[in-house]
Amino acid sequence: MKYIKLVIKIADKYQESLIAELFDMDFDGFEQRESSIIAYIAKKNFGINDRERVDQLLGAYPGNGYIETEEIVADQNWNEQWEQTVKAQEIGSFFVKPTWSQATVPDDKILLEIDPKMSFGTGYHETTRLMLKALPDLLDGDDTVIDAGTGTGILSIAAIKLGAKEVLAFDINEWSITNTHENILLNGINDSITVKQGSTEVITEGTRVDLVLVNIEKNVILTLLEDLVVALKKEGQLLLSGLLETDLPQMKEELKDRFEIVEVYQENEWIAIQAKKIN
Missing domain, CATH: 3.40.50.150 (Vaccinia Virus protein VP39)
Incomplete structure (x- = not known):
């Protein structure tokens, strides 16, 4: 299955809130880093309207922005990767x-x-x-x-x-x-x-x-x-x-x-x- 990987610049204090909102949009993998989040979503679940929705969500947080967006081919167990953290x-x-x-x-x-x-x-x-x-x-x-x-x-x-x-x-x-x-x-x-x-x-x-x-x-x-x-x-x-x-x-x-x-x-x-x- 193909996934979209978003790297989002966002202050640590806002990360939990943004992750909760992305989870509701069917993002199903997350990594938290200092001042950024890496979020994964199946490509089939991420259309133009979804990208606009993410833009709207990010607009509510100061100092946010995309670092990069990447399409990846992945066959990974996101839960297993996350559990290890x-x-x-x-x-x-x-x-x-x-x-x-x-x-x-x-x-x-x-x-x-x-x-x-x-x-x-x-x-x-x-x-x-x-x-x-x-x-x-x-x-x-x-x-x-x-x-x-x-x-x-x-x-x-x-x-x-x-x-x-x-x-x-x-x-x-x-x-x-x-x-x-x-x-x-x-x-x-x-x-x-x-x-x-x-x-x-x-x-x-x-x-x-x-x-x-x-x-x-x-x-x-x-x-x-x-x-x-x-x-x-x-x-x-x-x-x-x-x-x-x-x-x-x-x-x-x-x-x-x-x-x-x-x-x-x-x-x-x-x-x-x-x-x-x-x-």
């Missing part, structure tokens, strides 16, 4: 691994079995690591949690394994909902997590939770923040990521009247903000 790793209190990994789980780590879709990218981002590292200190037994923009469901699953009573996980992307359900089943905790497709409108009126987790791009956080604040108990904890170090001043300004900043975590240029609701 997803490795088991220790992240704070957790040992995160895909089901195809034969890695041994350390005795002192909590196992999270996560099989991410190709639409979620090929590795665990700094922001995910920051959230996982901070999470154990934020949860007490029987806490209730909202996981906004759940992705693979990894944070919801981690929260339950740390003792949370229940989690509401939501995401606007259909692939995320499917993948989250799959990963919940892999970890044997399907009775404790409610998964809904949508945004903050899926939060039942009157809901008040102990912890809100948000790992989404800054501008999306800002659109959801008011609804999430309403759903958080007084003195409840908010853990935000998907943020760059340069986003910190604006986020502090947004939070200052209703939250006390407890901690700012950082890995490379990425940060996570832990804040306690005071009003």
Whole structure:
């Protein structure tokens, strides 16, 4: 079968979002590189209208562009190639691994079995690591949690394994909902997590939770923040990521009247903000 290979220049912080959109267009292979994505699609699935659609998608992201487009003849197992890039790793209190990994789980780590879709990218981002590292200190037994923009469901699953009573996980992307359900089943905790497709409108009126987790791009956080604040108990904890170090001043300004900043975590240029609701 003939494939079209697109090499797209795009900043790292936008790659996960673009991959999700390309996946919905029937692209079925991805490689993430520094400041670029390589995307593959069967030639029969990529007509003129599809190329125009990709152009429209790229127009929503700053600093994007094609590096090259190439037609290739391929007889490859894209899933197998992609799986080779997803490795088991220790992240704070957790040992995160895909089901195809034969890695041994350390005795002192909590196992999270996560099989991410190709639409979620090929590795665990700094922001995910920051959230996982901070999470154990934020949860007490029987806490209730909202996981906004759940992705693979990894944070919801981690929260339950740390003792949370229940989690509401939501995401606007259909692939995320499917993948989250799959990963919940892999970890044997399907009775404790409610998964809904949508945004903050899926939060039942009157809901008040102990912890809100948000790992989404800054501008999306800002659109959801008011609804999430309403759903958080007084003195409840908010853990935000998907943020760059340069986003910190604006986020502090947004939070200052209703939250006390407890901690700012950082890995490379990425940060996570832990804040306690005071009003």
